[in-house]
Amino acid sequence: MNTNRKIQDKNNFEKMIKAYLRQGRSKLLNEFTGTREAMVQIASDKIKDFIKVMDIGLDEAEREYLRALIVSSMYQSFCYGYGIGKIEGKNENRVVI
Incomplete structure (x- = not known):
């Protein structure tokens, strides 16, 4: 009986987090344009820092790929x-992952 309750609680948590993830993504894409723009700007700054620290050059395609990777991580x-x-x-409880 206790095992079924744990499984049900886990399923409910997974459903809730998936729904809130979708809601967060929707808000980010539709409402928080300033936040999105800031993330892209931060990613561009991080790429410049990376090029300086590593002392290597990246062509435009490589910079764009790295920028997309950083931005998608920030979105997530x-x-x-x-x-x-x-x-x-x-x-009203802390969630620890």
């Missing part, structure tokens, strides 16, 4: 932070 982090924050607010 934003969505997870948004989702976890929503769950913590709803449950």
